[in-house]
Amino acid sequence: MTRLKKIEVGQLSVGMYFSGFDGAWIDTPFWRTSFLVRKASEIARARAAGYTYCWIDTDQGIDLAGAEADRLPETEEPEAAGSSSSRSELDDALRLYENAKQTTQQMFKQARLGKTLDVENCKSLVEEIATSVARDSNALLSIIRLKRVDEYTYLHSIAVCTLMVALARTLGMDDIACKEAGLAGYLHDVGKAFIPLEILNKPDRLSEQEYKIIQRHPALGYDYLKGFSGVPDYVLDVCLHHHEKIDGSGYPSRHQGNQISVYSRMAAVCDVYDAVTSERPYKSGWDPAESLSRMASWQGHFDRPIFLAFVKALGIYPIGSIVKLQSGRTALVIRQNHVDLTKPVVKAFVTTPSIEVVESEIIDLSAPGQTDAIAERSGQDWLKSNGLVIDSLKAMMEASDLPMRISG
Structure with a gap:
């Protein structure tokens, strides 16, 4: 944490x-x-x-001697000129993210112990997430990129919730449906609370037998959730069926086509995207833009119209994508331009032959008179190794003259 x-x-x-x-x-x-x-x-x-x-x-280094842990100050800070709205939203999104991490970690712990699920608390958190996405989807979608490997299981639930809300809005769903989609996404993986931790956190690829145990998590989550009267049917459905595929090759029921509910078809896309773009003990996360490209090629896996709406929600080059510009520079996508998905805001880098950064620049590729443009996806590992993908939010704050205040 x-x-x-x-x-x-x-x-x-x-x-x-x-x-x-x-x-x-x-x-x-x-x-x-x-x-x-x-x-x-x-x-x-x-x-x-x-x-x-x-x-x-203070989790990764020493604290002040004798000082009390002070996670985030509650006092107001001076606003940067011309950026009060963006700054406020990022501050709110960051606080929401920190609160959601604690809430979700506790939720998984309670489930693992077989204790009662606080459904109303889950709904309240999802409502906050939905409100944040409605105000500025860039803010929270940027922050959920900042996962650490040891936090994956419960941060994945927050990420899928956020992605479900963003996708629902892109599909034109009303506020009630957006919150329903978010709640279903938030609780979709609660069954993993009942998978042995040595399998869930295994640093190597799973054996065939271990994978079969992992595949039990939808049914385990369903059995847990159905024991509570306040859990809606659509949440139970997504929990059980988010690994189904359109061609019927998924699990656990091998449903296909319209046998799979809309929310479950949405969850299938959001769940896979967050999983493949996240760092895990046994694999590196895929580049976001490359992930969308690969997912688009998987015949029979996703509902096509829903997947295309998901691409529209995130952009052709999602936040965190590494691209090559026509100028020859490598760049990191830090904000979307929803008017033209091919022209996001990027942080461009000039490097030496030894891959040392000597110059960086924030560029809005949609700005009038801007001649640079994205030439291709890059996915260069040196950006990850130097911590720049994790710095995507920092660069986004920087682009808006916002205070940098989050650790990778």
Whole structure:
């Protein structure tokens, strides 16, 4: 879990995990924006940057001696000129994300112990997520990219919930249906609470027998949820059938075509997309744009109109995609342009032959007079290895003159 704490720069010490200055990332002397402080020289550079405050992650490094854990300050911060709306939405989305992580982790723990599901609490969280997506889908969709491997199981539920709401809105569903889709997505994988942790968190590929055990999670989740009177039928249906395929080759019931409910067909797309783009102990996450391309080629897997709506919801180049520009630079997609899905906002990089970044620039490819454009998908691993995919939200904040305040 990520625990962010705001401290004075002068309080930085060796052993702390630096997570950025309380200011625009692009103006700071550090190209790496999140790292463990190992040398006094790094502290000196931080103090010389001219910032009063910075953020540390107390889960990945030491805390201030004797200080109380202070996850996120509740006080208002000065607004950046011309960016109050975007900044507020990102702040709200980040707080929602942190709260959702805790709520979902507790939900899985309660389920694993066989305790009662707090259905109303789940509905309340989904309502917040739906409201956030309605205001600005970019904000929460960016934040859910920031998964750590050890948090995958419960963050996957938050991600699928968010994706389901975004997809429902793209399909033209009303607010009630969007929330229903979100609740179904949120609870779709609760059955994994009953899978042995040594299988669920295995760092290698599953054996055939272990995979069969994993395949029991829809039925296990269904059996758990049907024991509560407040769980709607559509949630039970998605929990049981989100691994069905249009051609009938899915599980557990081998349903096909219209035998699969609309919500379950939606969940099939959202579940797979989040799974393949996430880092796991046994595999690296696929590039988002490459993932959509591969998924489009899977004949008989997804409902085609629903999948195309999903692409429209995320963009041809979803946030976090790595692309090559016509100028020859590599770039990271940080915000969508829903008027023209081929022209998102990107962070472009100029590198040396040794793949050291020497220059970066925020570019709105849809801006008047902009001559650069996306030439192809890239998916270069060096961006991931340098932490830049995780920095997609930071770059998005930076593009709007927003304070960088989240750790990778």
